[in-house]
Amino acid sequence: MSIIVLGTVALDSVKTPFGRRTELLGGSAAHFSMAARLFTRVNLIAIVGSDFPKKHMAFLRDKGLNLSSLSVDKGKTFRWEGQYEGDLNSALTLNTQLGVLSVFKPEVSEAQRKIEYIFLANVDPDIQEHLLTRMHSPKLIGLDSMNYWINTKRKALIKLLKHIDIYVANDQEARALSGESNLIKAAKALCAMGSRMVLIKKGEHGVLFYNKKFIFSLPAYPVEKVIDPTGAGDTFAGGFMGYLTQAGKVDAAAIKKALAYGTVAASFNVEDFGLSRTSKLRRADLERRLSQFKKCFSF
């Protein structure tokens, strides 16, 4: 089993109460991959500019990712600059430079088109749809987006919902797209709009999963020192989708376990800047924390 992730590979500059870092390797697909690679072979579909540092390319390859569909185009790599304050629960975007992302048209090889597990991480919904039309036999399609697209490409996003299995959103996004403030109502509404399943990430408050048959809810893994939450949601999705890909099935038991893997993967991500912590992770680290996590709530 392997998985395809479409998303961004970016150069992130971030300031948190614990320091400032510039031009870190980041982006939704990069964060996703660091967690998903612990479960399955990851095919990364993204674009970078000709300024993308060679060391970053080598780094991604060293992590075992299939980079055959990572395009390098003339122009600049996508850059994001943000800042966190107080309890680090929400990012303030200071600057975004799309660069080559504005001309991105993802291509996949014939072999990759047969991959059944697909995650459309946060990029323009039109780009997400384009990739989806290229895939031969999807078995599980996850989709993430962001408030920017909810506001500017709402119709395209809602159209996409009808073709996917699981919509992954944070609480603000779920409320904005559904128009419901209660998160269970929001999840129901999003299912009614087309997604078979809805996964709402609530940051330090954990996660809510909904489909027509059941609701699951997990607390977050308790992290005392949150250094940099950038990419935590993508890392969650990577652990979640990665485990389901490895499991090869999407029943209630697999979903619960996938949610727990996503939770512990994300808890590592926030403990250091960028990919510093997750890129060093081994599966055994996840397993160890998973068993600690279980002790936090099982009775």
Next chain:
Amino acid sequence: MSIIVLGTVALDSVKTPFGRRTELLGGSAAHFSMAARLFTRVNLIAIVGSDFPKKHMAFLRDKGLNLSSLSVDKGKTFRWEGQYEGDLNSALTLNTQLGVLSVFKPEVSEAQRKIEYIFLANVDPDIQEHLLTRMHSPKLIGLDSMNYWINTKRKALIKLLKHIDIYVANDQEARALSGESNLIKAAKALCAMGSRMVLIKKGEHGVLFYNKKFIFSLPAYPVEKVIDPTGAGDTFAGGFMGYLTQAGKVDAAAIKKALAYGTVAASFNVEDFGLSRTSKLRRADLERRLSQFKKCFSF
């Protein structure tokens, strides 16, 4: 085993997106008792005015509470008026009339002084301390407070922390009293200030429990239609302390189960106005929902 709860018995007027109710029976001790009575004999220590409706007194007696130390004094019963909007996560207090609460000096019978399980629900810290000095042999003392006392009687409250076992707070209160925005750091700080254990209620986001040996975290029970959250925190405390009283021990396993009982008790409370839902509860209702709740996260 029996428990003492000190707190308010009030007449609440409340407006939520689902309607408006006036002069409902409420107050911290009343909400606490509705849950705690399902586990143990509850001794209610509070004060009401001569205007307190006889039907409310009969109602409390019918619920099996020991009212021998419920004082009736000349003057008016404590009244609270509040409003909830949007996601109903925080109350806006419109009016508070202390009435007889301003002259409350709780008295307990000689028999009640021997009770080992004690909950000091939200009232003036000086009143809480007064009751505590009357008790002969406390085994487990819980304490709740509110931002008003944190701001106006901080010293008295901090002094009390050194004499109690478990400080029960919502997230805002925990942050305000500790000065820490991360809730785990806040819980640690509150333990350092004197409380042996800290229980932080996060409303729709569940609960965090901390002591020097372990951290527990539970999501909330997913409630789609929150009608009136007034008293949810007190109901939580009632289920939590009630179970521990019945268990007669305070080890890790008992605490986890108590947190789960508190969670499901609170989930019933928010489903209707005032005590409407919790006053009709039977232990079997709690057990049924507890088993549904477990399915939401156990894997």
